Amino acid sequence: MTSTQTARPALRFLSADTTTGIVAYAVASQHDAKRINIVSLDTQTGATYCDCKASECYHTCWHLVAVVEAWNNEQARREVIWLTDAQLVRYGKKHALCVSTYQARTGRSRIEDRVALLVARGEYRRRVRLSLIERDALISQRAA
Numbered sequence: 001m002t003s004t005q006t007a008r009p010a011l012r013f014l015s016a017d018t019t020t021g022i023v024a025y026a027v028a029s030q031h032d033a034k035r036i037n038i039v040s041l042d043t044q045t046g047a048t049y050c051d052c053k054a055s056e057c058y059h060t061c062w063h064l065v066a067v068v069e070a071w072n073n074e075q076a077r078r079e080v081i082w083l084t085d086a087q088l089v090r091y092g093k094k095h096a097l098c099v100s101t102y103q104a105r106t107g108r109s110r111i112e113d114r115v116a117l118l119v120a121r122g123e124y125r126r127r128v129r130l131s132l133i134e135r136d137a138l139i140s141q142r143a144a
């Protein structure tokens with residue numbers, strides 16, 4: 001960012017839905033101090049949505065780019081890209097189990113587990129799409 005641009009408010013992580021694969025972030029409006037915009041990303045399709053004023057008027061807002069960036073940073077922070085295929089599958093299954101166990105026992109799951117599960121799924125889909133994943137990991141995932 002150059003010094004001529006005004007500083008944009010940071011996106012704050014809000015929610016991760018493991019059923020829909022949608023993550024949501026909140027961001028303060030730059031035009032209305034009382035308004036909080038909600039920006040979401042479908043981690044399965046890459047579709048983005050924002051409820052800010054610009055989006056209401058069918059304009060493309062900077063939030064849509066920022067939400068993809070925020071999610072990419074979340075994935076990078078977890079360093080799943082460095083896991084082997086087998087490790088990635090174990091990582092995903094572990095967090096899927098945590099999500100379902102917490103859900104069954106307490107009625108809700110931990111956000112950390114939901115984010116980790118979505119990150120694992122995203123990395124898995126990326127490897128499948130690019131044909132990077134080992135056949136054994138592919139089979140073990142399908143058999144589960």
Ligand SMILES: [Zn+2]
Nearest residue numbers: 050052061063
């Ligand atoms: Zn927006």
